[in-house]
Amino acid sequence: MSTSYQTVTLKRGKQESLERFHPWVFSGALANVPASVEEGDVVKVVTAEGRVVGVGHYQIGSIAVRILDFADTEIDAAFFRSRLTRAYALRQTLGLRRPDNDTFRLVHGEGDFLPGLVIDIYGDTAVMQAHSPGMHFARDIIARELTEIDGLGVKNVFYKSETTLPYKADLDPVDDYIIGGANVSCVSTENSLRFNIDWLRGQKTGFFVDQRDNRALLQKYARGRRVLNMFCYTGGFSVYALRGDAELVHSVDSSAKAISLTDANVELNFGKDCPRHKSFAEDAFKFLDRMDDGAYDLIVLDPPAFAKHRSAIRNALRGYQRLNAAAIQKAAPGTVLFTFSCSQAVSREQFRLAVFSAAAQTGRRVRILHQLTQPADHPVNIYHPEGEYLKGLVLYIE
Numbered sequence: 001m002s003t004s005y006q007t008v009t010l011k012r013g014k015q016e017s018l019e020r021f022h023p024w025v026f027s028g029a030l031a032n033v034p035a036s037v038e039e040g041d042v043v044k045v046v047t048a049e050g051r052v053v054g055v056g057h058y059q060i061g062s063i064a065v066r067i068l069d070f071a072d073t074e075i076d077a078a079f080f081r082s083r084l085t086r087a088y089a090l091r092q093t094l095g096l097r098r099p100d101n102d103t104f105r106l107v108h109g110e111g112d113f114l115p116g117l118v119i120d121i122y123g124d125t126a127v128m129q130a131h132s133p134g135m136h137f138a139r140d141i142i143a144r145e146l147t148e149i150d151g152l153g154v155k156n157v158f159y160k161s162e163t164t165l166p167y168k169a170d171l172d173p174v175d176d177y178i179i180g181g182a183n184v185s186c187v188s189t190e191n192s193l194r195f196n197i198d199w200l201r202g203q204k205t206g207f208f209v210d211q212r213d214n215r216a217l218l219q220k221y222a223r224g225r226r227v228l229n230m231f232c233y234t235g236g237f238s239v240y241a242l243r244g245d246a247e248l249v250h251s252v253d254s255s256a257k258a259i260s261l262t263d264a265n266v267e268l269n270f271g272k273d274c275p276r277h278k279s280f281a282e283d284a285f286k287f288l289d290r291m292d293d294g295a296y297d298l299i300v301l302d303p304p305a306f307a308k309h310r311s312a313i314r315n316a317l318r319g320y321q322r323l324n325a326a327a328i329q330k331a332a333p334g335t336v337l338f339t340f341s342c343s344q345a346v347s348r349e350q351f352r353l354a355v356f357s358a359a360a361q362t363g364r365r366v367r368i369l370h371q372l373t374q375p376a377d378h379p380v381n382i383y384h385p386e387g388e389y390l391k392g393l394v395l396y397i398e
């Protein structure tokens with residue numbers, strides 16, 4: 001049976017990437033979009049010869065269609081249930097829902113065959129983010145299906161798309177609960193550590209779930225070290241370092257709100273006024289500039305995305321170089337440095353080159369101990385390499 005969705009037609013020969021399951025149709029590949037097609041509609045994509053390649057969400061912009069399925073499939077509640085069930089099955093394979101861990105990403109867009117959708121789980125609350133008008137229109141169905149997945153245990157669904165939907169689409173989304181919202185616990189657990197998650201006002205869905213494995217690795221290096229957690233946000237790395245018996249941990253973020261989140265999370269795990277922890281609401285570059293040589297021997301640099309778009313890559317690379325050079329220069333001999341880039345537009349090679357340039361600038365002896373990436377609950381669809389965004393290097397500085 002075929003669906004009754006409106007049809008958009010590809011230019012001759014433009015189906016190649018779709019035949020290799022790449023889920024985006026660029027506007028330049030389309031020969032014809034009927035005037036009646038509206039932003040957020042589900043459309044059927046056909047070749048110039050009239051063969052159906054798939055169905056997806058239509059959007060005005062350079063990515064015109066995000067393919068939901070490479071077949072003529074009805075996009076209804078059953079479709080979302082099946083996708084969400086598959087997503088949860090993977091997280092069960094990964095062992096992420098445990099008594100000591102209830103914080104994980106359930107849906108990572110294209111990586112879970114749901115382009116334009118992100119869902120993070122915090123205990124019994126799901127925080128859902130739409131990046132496309134199509135997902136925005138489907139939010140109620142998705143929220144309902146989420147609460148019905150066996151074993152997932154979602155009771156509240158918070159929708160948070162005020163900053164992620166295309167501004168021009170004029171959708172005026174409101175950040176609010178779609179389901180539940182009464183007596184919600186905002187404390188969730190990651191590897192036995194507890195975190196206050198502020199999905200109402202926080203960045204992204206309230207927490208950087210993507211650093212879980214890297215924080216656990218940092219803990220292993222922490223014993224007896226003097227730790228600087230730069231760009232600490234909710235203090236994730238700080239809390240793991242304290243658990244790893246760091247001698248002291250200094251957390252720095254330019255946002256006073258982030259500092260109070262960090263302090264609250266340290267208190268939640270280690271009690272009030274933890275003597276090993278101190279936080280500073282200060283600009284990273286100013287802090288690095290005034291800090292003493294050799295003050296730290298375990299350093300984390302996890303800045304916000306310096307390049308949000310391709311056009312900003314050059315400046316971003318300069319920013320990474322400057323930041324890393326400042327840290328490497330003052331690192332104590334024997335320092336372990338965790339340095340990251342979450343800019344999707346910056347490639348792994350470009351980032352490594354920026355860090356190389358930083359090291360060369362200081363003249364220190366630097367070796368790479370680990371090459372880090374995003375965790376398995378942020379899977380990369382092999383046909384959509386753009387889904388890989390987090391890059392990290394762990395360096396040993398002599």
Ligand code: SAH
Pocket residue numbers: 207208211230231232233234235236237252253254255258282283284285302303304
């Ligand atoms: N490492 C964190 C995530 C970092 S998000 C984690 O594991 O959760 C980036 C943080 O950098 C934000 O909290 C933001 O407030 C902070 N930030 C942005 N620009 C900054 C600057 N110039 N100096 C210090 N902090 C900055």
